Amino acid sequence: MKFALASSPHQRVNRDTGQIMRMVCYAALPGIAMQCWFFGMGVLVHLLIASATAVATEALILELRKKDFERAVKDCSALLTALLIAVSIPPFAPWWITVIGTVFAIGVVKQLYGGLGFNLFNPAMAAYVMLLVSFPVQMTAWLPPQSLAEQSHNLMDAISIIFSGFTTEGYSISQLRVDVDGVTLATPLDAVKTGLTQGKTVSETLGLSIFNGATGIGWFAVNAAFLLGGLFLLQQRVISWHMPISMLAGLALTASFFYLLDSDQYSSPWFHLFSGGAMLGAFFIVTDPVSGSTTRNGRLIFGAAIGIWVYIIRQWGGYPDAIAFAVLIMNMAVPLIDYYTQPRTYGHRSNSSNKGARR
Amino acid sequence: MAITPLSVEDIFDRLKRGKRWDFPGGVHPAEHKTLSNQSEIARVKLADKLYIPLKQHIGVEGELQVSVGQKVLKGQPLTHSAHPFAVPVHASTSGTVVDIAPQVAAHPSGLSELSVVIEPDGIDQWIDLKPLSNYQEMDKAQVVEAICDAGISGLGGAGFPSHIKAQPGKNVEFLVINGVECEPYITSDDRLMREHAWQIRQGIDVLVHLLAPRHVIIAVEDNKPEALDALSVACRDASNYLVCDVATKYPAGGEKQLVQVLTGREVPGQGLPIDVGVIMYNVGTCFAIADAIFSGKPLVERVVTLTGGALNKPHNVWAPLGTPVEHLLSVAEYQPGKQASPRVIMGGPMMGFTVTDARVPVVKITNCLLVPSVDEVRNDNAEQPCIRCSACADACPASLLPQQLYWHSKAAELDKAQDYNLFDCIECGACAYVCPSEIPLVQYYRQAKADIRNQRDEKDKAERAKRRFEARKARLEAEQQAREEKHRKAAEARKQAMQNKDTDKSARVSDAIARAKAKKQQTENVTEPVAETQPKNAAVAAAIARAKAKRAAQTDAEKKPEATVQPSPAHNHESDNDDAESAAQRKQRQIAAAVARAKAKKQQGQDVNKTTPAQHKSDEAGNNEQQSEQDIQRQAESKQQRIAAAVARAKAKKANRQQAQNTSDSDDVTEEKNSQS
Numbered sequence A: 001m002k003f004a005l006a007s008s009p010h011q012r013v014n015r016d017t018g019q020i021m022r023m024v025c026y027a028a029l030p031g032i033a034m035q036c037w038f039f040g041m042g043v044l045v046h047l048l049i050a051s052a053t054a055v056a057t058e059a060l061i062l063e064l065r066k067k068d069f070e071r072a073v074k075d076c077s078a079l080l081t082a083l084l085i086a087v088s089i090p091p092f093a094p095w096w097i098t099v100i101g102t103v104f105a106i107g108v109v110k111q112l113y114g115g116l117g118f119n120l121f122n123p124a125m126a127a128y129v130m131l132l133v134s135f136p137v138q139m140t141a142w143l144p145p146q147s148l149a150e151q152s153h154n155l156m157d158a159i160s161i162i163f164s165g166f167t168t169e170g171y172s173i174s175q176l177r178v179d180v181d182g183v184t185l186a187t188p189l190d191a192v193k194t195g196l197t198q199g200k201t202v203s204e205t206l207g208l209s210i211f212n213g214a215t216g217i218g219w220f221a222v223n224a225a226f227l228l229g230g231l232f233l234l235q236q237r238v239i240s241w242h243m244p245i246s247m248l249a250g251l252a253l254t255a256s257f258f259y260l261l262d263s264d265q266y267s268s269p270w271f272h273l274f275s276g277g278a279m280l281g282a283f284f285i286v287t288d289p290v291s292g293s294t295t296r297n298g299r300l301i302f303g304a305a306i307g308i309w310v311y312i313i314r315q316w317g318g319y320p321d322a323i324a325f326a327v328l329i330m331n332m333a334v335p336l337i338d339y340y341t342q343p344r345t346y347g348h349r350s351n352s353s354n355k356g357a358r359r
Numbered sequence B: 001m002a003i004t005p006l007s008v009e010d011i012f013d014r015l016k017r018g019k020r021w022d023f024p025g026g027v028h029p030a031e032h033k034t035l036s037n038q039s040e041i042a043r044v045k046l047a048d049k050l051y052i053p054l055k056q057h058i059g060v061e062g063e064l065q066v067s068v069g070q071k072v073l074k075g076q077p078l079t080h081s082a083h084p085f086a087v088p089v090h091a092s093t094s095g096t097v098v099d100i101a102p103q104v105a106a107h108p109s110g111l112s113e114l115s116v117v118i119e120p121d122g123i124d125q126w127i128d129l130k131p132l133s134n135y136q137e138m139d140k141a142q143v144v145e146a147i148c149d150a151g152i153s154g155l156g157g158a159g160f161p162s163h164i165k166a167q168p169g170k171n172v173e174f175l176v177i178n179g180v181e182c183e184p185y186i187t188s189d190d191r192l193m194r195e196h197a198w199q200i201r202q203g204i205d206v207l208v209h210l211l212a213p214r215h216v217i218i219a220v221e222d223n224k225p226e227a228l229d230a231l232s233v234a235c236r237d238a239s240n241y242l243v244c245d246v247a248t249k250y251p252a253g254g255e256k257q258l259v260q261v262l263t264g265r266e267v268p269g270q271g272l273p274i275d276v277g278v279i280m281y282n283v284g285t286c287f288a289i290a291d292a293i294f295s296g297k298p299l300v301e302r303v304v305t306l307t308g309g310a311l312n313k314p315h316n317v318w319a320p321l322g323t324p325v326e327h328l329l330s331v332a333e334y335q336p337g338k339q340a341s342p343r344v345i346m347g348g349p350m351m352g353f354t355v356t357d358a359r360v361p362v363v364k365i366t367n368c369l370l371v372p373s374v375d376e377v378r379n380d381n382a383e384q385p386c387i388r389c390s391a392c393a394d395a396c397p398a399s400l401l402p403q404q405l406y407w408h409s410k411a412a413e414l415d416k417a418q419d420y421n422l423f424d425c426i427e428c429g430a431c432a433y434v435c436p437s438e439i440p441l442v443q444y445y446r447q448a449k450a451d452i453r454n455q456r457d458e459k460d461k462a463e464r465a466k467r468r469f470e471a472r473k474a475r476l477e478a479e480q481q482a483r484e485e486k487h488r489k490a491a492e493a494r495k496q497a498m499q500n501k502d503t504d505k506s507a508r509v510s511d512a513i514a515r516a517k518a519k520k521q522q523t524e525n526v527t528e529p530v531a532e533t534q535p536k537n538a539a540v541a542a543a544i545a546r547a548k549a550k551r552a553a554q555t556d557a558e559k560k561p562e563a564t565v566q567p568s569p570a571h572n573h574e575s576d577n578d579d580a581e582s583a584a585q586r587k588q589r590q591i592a593a594a595v596a597r598a599k600a601k602k603q604q605g606q607d608v609n610k611t612t613p614a615q616h617k618s619d620e621a622g623n624n625e626q627q628s629e630q631d632i633q634r635q636a637e638s639k640q641q642r643i644a645a646a647v648a649r650a651k652a653k654k655a656n657r658q659q660a661q662n663t664s665d666s667d668d669v670t671e672e673k674n675s676q677s
């Protein structure tokens, strides 16, 4: 009898990389649904464009690198990147924005560094920053919530505007951004920042029509939906709590500090947690394993630092939201963090002194 | 986390209150224990042939005591050795030795080992059994010897000779009896505890007599309530015995993890449990010790769990050592159709290894044969890139960073892998178990460890050669110089003699004195004056000790390369990893040396003159016997003996450290002396 040989362990958990990536994608669905509800169907169109581009780019490059692309595509990591790009860019941005961003993310940030597991930076966020710097107008053209907009729009409008720049009725994106009074509506984060430069207090700004109490209309719901998805991932142990919780804590504590210092100048922690991409960032972006810290303490530091950076950039930086920048900054610090946060090995008195650097 | 500074009593109180420590990481694989633990341990009919490897444990194999064609009785020793590290193997039934040849070994490598093949005669007749029921009145050494002679080595997995652990030479605070059995599927200890708790208790009593521990802790995972009950009943009357349930988590039964769970202490990096006052024995070992002491039966059978989805009748059996795997498969009604290709795992699913051949025998460490159906095992070729998710780091009980170890192992950056404490990996497999990218992490670690060991060996060899070369060069130079000096002096003396012919006589006398002085000085300059001046029997004793140490070192050196070519066996969770084993071996070699010393001393008293010529030859002191005899008069004999013993001790120690290197070095010394005298 000839016996098959294998190495231990012979048993393993029934969860592979592809499944993990897919679960993260599913968990993002409520957030995407909320985006559709408040900001139109554009995000779905972009999702399709981004996914197709991502898979095509990945397959092509792997084919060029003579690797087994079928298996690589099945791990769904490219799809997740595509999803993150699609939900990050404004829903009615032109189609080529998504295409350029996705090709950049997969082709340059991920594959040029060696493919899955080797990329130093979070591909979706690197692409987002590249797009924001290169195409600031298109990348900041967020729509007001549908309830406030003068023009309503449907899926056909979304497709039309993304590919031609105009809705089926011929409205351009700038026309869609005005409210019933003909005023262009900004995102809540923008509005607060602009208000401050105009000498208004935060609470005065919060009186604007785009706000509903302490947070922006629509934005609160989108963030809450991503939070829900994130809790699902935590419960399923797809992600560990360290990074999301420490990031939210970092953001909230910094915001509280300044809010307590001067509530006229600084917005509330509540506002920060439920504006922009805070929840998306905490549960779906910061948690990207590849470009994050790998040690337990490292993950806490990594997350908290991102939270603080988000606050700093939102408050004093020139860009509307800060998740992407904060993540990239901390991606660069990961080797350092990992180096200094090695856990103490069993039976060793302290962390080994002659540590090797990562990679 | 600092090492908890609790006192022994505090720790024991804590345990009594039901509190345990936790270890980091760990996993909860599906247990599958009910598959095999529902029925009693069964007796199986004998196989047609038994294949008994001469070496079944860590250590050295003994000398063969039987020959082909010889009739043997059950329990008759097949090997014998004076080496303190060797335990004998025995015939597991009565019958005829039909062959003595290399057979496929129970080892992941599938290499062959010299084995005795026995054809049973069906009578199963025991040799004369000599129980030591009154062990409490006996000398401890005698009891230890009985355990050794019974061939008992750790049944938990590592197969460490049990009698060596029974002489720790240090204070034992906790004697831990390991009945955790945390690997999925395996239930051999579970059944043994349920059915033979009392005999296990007897074995513990013997160990308590030998070790005199402050407390005894019997640890069982809380998924085995019946076993816990049985042991509690058996140990009810012993107040310092505590039966402890341990939370079910893999690998709670790992030696280091169990020490941590029970005492909050951590075994130091390269140390042994005794370094934190703990000695650990497996329940199966206790059972075997009781057998050896109370019935005089050597270790000839053990409980083996036959389990897995491809067996129709999974259950536990008493398997005579040497029973081939195929025989047990047929006993459990193996269904090859339920497997993609035949695959049998010796040990559990987490740390077991696949056997290479159907004839692989059951050995002392074989606790389980797992024959999984298709859907029970992982797919081996599904490796994907590491996504750095750290699931592995979260699962690692040693708090390592498996992904970094993997990265550096794969890239063959062995230094970096060691910086990340590769050698603290116990190869438990928890990391690979959780890895979503299905990377066979442990395999990478084994490879890296083997590579590192190979490198070390080569470096050692080169260094030794270099040192030898340099020593030789220095010696030759010194000789040359001495010769020249001698010639010069002789010439001078001649010149002087020519000049002072009239004072011829006195000059000759002074010349002679000078020569004598020079000679005396020379003898004093010899590197080891004490060794020279020792009395004869001390010299012989030293020679014996040295020879033993050397032999130990040699066998060790021989053993090493073998260990490095193959992936480490790491038979199951109770086993230490290979590295810890080598650390253990180092420690144990010291103990072995002590035993050798003791043996040498004893022998010295008995038969001083019976030493073989070989031993004389190997002993450089023998060359200087005449001188030593003269010196006895000068110095008190007893003092000399003490010094000699000290030197012998130092040498034995040195021998331990330098291992085989010793051989060449001491040869050099001999040469040097010959040239000087």
Ligand code: SF4
Pocket (backbone or CB within 6 Å): B385, B386, B387, B388, B389, B390, B391, B392, B393, B402, B403, B406, B431, B434, B435, B436, B437, B438, B439, B441
């Ligand atoms: S579990 Fe596997 S994929 Fe995740 S970090 Fe560890 S080795 Fe990499």
Ligand code: SF4
Pocket (backbone or CB within 6 Å): B395, B396, B397, B398, B399, B400, B401, B402, B405, B424, B425, B426, B427, B428, B429, B430, B431, B432, B441, B442
């Ligand atoms: S096999 Fe080694 S690295 Fe992996 S979990 Fe066990 S101890 Fe940690």
